[in-house]
Amino acid sequence: MNITVTVNGTEHTADIEPRRLLVDFIRSTLKLTGTHIGCDTTSCGVCTVLIDGTPVKSCTMFAVQANGRAITTVEGLKQNGALSPIQEAFKEHHGLQCGFCTPAMMLVGTALIAENPDPSEDEVRWGISGNLCRCTGYVNIVKSIQAAAAATREAANS
Amino acid sequence: MYPAKFDYLAPESVEETLSILAERGDEVKILAGGQSLIPMMKLRFARPSTLVDINRLPDLDAIEVANGHVRVQALARHADVVRSDVIKSENALMASAAPWVSDPIVRNLGTLCGSVAHHDPEGDWASVMLALDAEVVAVSKEGRTHFHPGADGERATGGSRVVPIQQFLVDMFTTSLHPSEMVTEIRVPRYDRGGGSYQKLERKVGDYATVGVAAHLELDDQDRITKAGLALTSVYSSNLKVTDAEQVLVGEAPGAEIFAEAAQIARNACDPASDVRGSAEYKRHVVEVFTQRALAEAAGIAQGGRS
Numbered sequence: 001m002n003i004t005v006t007v008n009g010t011e012h013t014a015d016i017e018p019r020r021l022l023v024d025f026i027r028s029t030l031k032l033t034g035t036h037i038g039c040d041t042t043s044c045g046v047c048t049v050l051i052d053g054t055p056v057k058s059c060t061m062f063a064v065q066a067n068g069r070a071i072t073t074v075e076g077l078k079q080n081g082a083l084s085p086i087q088e089a090f091k092e093h094h095g096l097q098c099g100f101c102t103p104a105m106m107l108v109g110t111a112l113i114a115e116n117p118d119p120s121e122d123e124v125r126w127g128i129s130g131n132l133c134r135c136t137g138y139v140n141i142v143k144s145i146q147a148a149a150a151a152t153r154e155a156a157n158s
Numbered sequence: 159m160y161p162a163k164f165d166y167l168a169p170e171s172v173e174e175t176l177s178i179l180a181e182r183g184d185e186v187k188i189l190a191g192g193q194s195l196i197p198m199m200k201l202r203f204a205r206p207s208t209l210v211d212i213n214r215l216p217d218l219d220a221i222e223v224a225n226g227h228v229r230v231q232a233l234a235r236h237a238d239v240v241r242s243d244v245i246k247s248e249n250a251l252m253a254s255a256a257p258w259v260s261d262p263i264v265r266n267l268g269t270l271c272g273s274v275a276h277h278d279p280e281g282d283w284a285s286v287m288l289a290l291d292a293e294v295v296a297v298s299k300e301g302r303t304h305f306h307p308g309a310d311g312e313r314a315t316g317g318s319r320v321v322p323i324q325q326f327l328v329d330m331f332t333t334s335l336h337p338s339e340m341v342t343e344i345r346v347p348r349y350d351r352g353g354g355s356y357q358k359l360e361r362k363v364g365d366y367a368t369v370g371v372a373a374h375l376e377l378d379d380q381d382r383i384t385k386a387g388l389a390l391t392s393v394y395s396s397n398l399k400v401t402d403a404e405q406v407l408v409g410e411a412p413g414a415e416i417f418a419e420a421a422q423i424a425r426n427a428c429d430p431a432s433d434v435r436g437s438a439e440y441k442r443h444v445v446e447v448f449t450q451r452a453l454a455e456a457a458g459i460a461q462g463g464r465s
Contacts, residue, residue: 001166017163018163018164018165018166018209019160019161019162019163019164021160040159040200041159041197041200042193042196042197042264042364043364045261045263048263054266055262055263055266056263056266056267057263057264057267060192060193060196060197060264060267061192061196061267062166062192062196062209064166064168064211065189065192065211065213067168108262108263126257126262127262128262129261129262129363129364130260130261130262130263130264130363130364131263
């Protein structure tokens, strides 16, 4: 089946089998390997991408379902060649250890901030509760997302 | 993990969907959120030869008040239920349960109707709907006249029928939905003075309930219970409506003593399995404690005014 998807602003057309999982399409066909595969059973969240701005687990969606939609992966976070506020915050606040969950955490954080510009610690913790960090580095992940929210608010006010 | 091969169809209208269902019958599975179906297909527990993706159907994602009911249409996501002002103001039990369904990312795709139609015996929504005496609206191309329902209380209305939730849920992963039908909405009756609460014990976000208790109470002006709903998750072979406990509550004033009595009935009605989530005895104890908590919270909300 032919599908057309816009990934990080670039349109791609491909002929794929309906059973092709979105995560595999992103990694193997588009060669965007920042989207990871962890549990492959909808639990860990490392395969999270944004579809029209909404986080979904790409191991639990067929690529054909994304036909006509806009996908953002971690590779699409950078803005004009520079790190986005959330990437900057993860770097600044040591929001990553091994880095495996990081792309998903940053995407979920980005979507969370878009919906709630000033999330409390509790709201951030609930927001990332579908994403596991096996290094258990949650304290700094939460700090990073809150710092990114603050930076985003500041940028909007200036 | 990859599912077996299937044909993929993405119709753009309900009529087109129903024609596909009428033609292809029980080889077809409907794909809404897919958050239960796709994992089952990846494990090859489910091998539908045709997948009908209904996500492109227009005007099927409402959560609204209509004709004395609160209705949730087939494409309303769990996250929509969490955010819905209609649910917040109209139905305390649904508002209480929604944030406990799976995890925030899964809630962005998974649907309430899909969850009930899938009828995983450990799903949260089916208990909530049993406590609320919900109705399932199922439509098919030719109406349901060709289909022997084998259940009481069904009302046919044109190409659709309205199935009380107790008749809809047959057994684990089994419903009375005919292969030619699709669920278009699930609706619950409105109430004047009521409240509800969902108590869920889970090991981690996204896990099935170790124990879940759904409670719903309606009160009259004299603070008497006029209607009670109580259903349990993960402590029986399927979601369990505890009718005996509901009957004990009706006509009484809310209070610790009557709630303890209802909780005792719930404890005796359930039949949990000992597993990695806890021993049967432990789960029975949690059922008793959670039933009292859920009823007390439901009564508190009801007495607080319109909830």
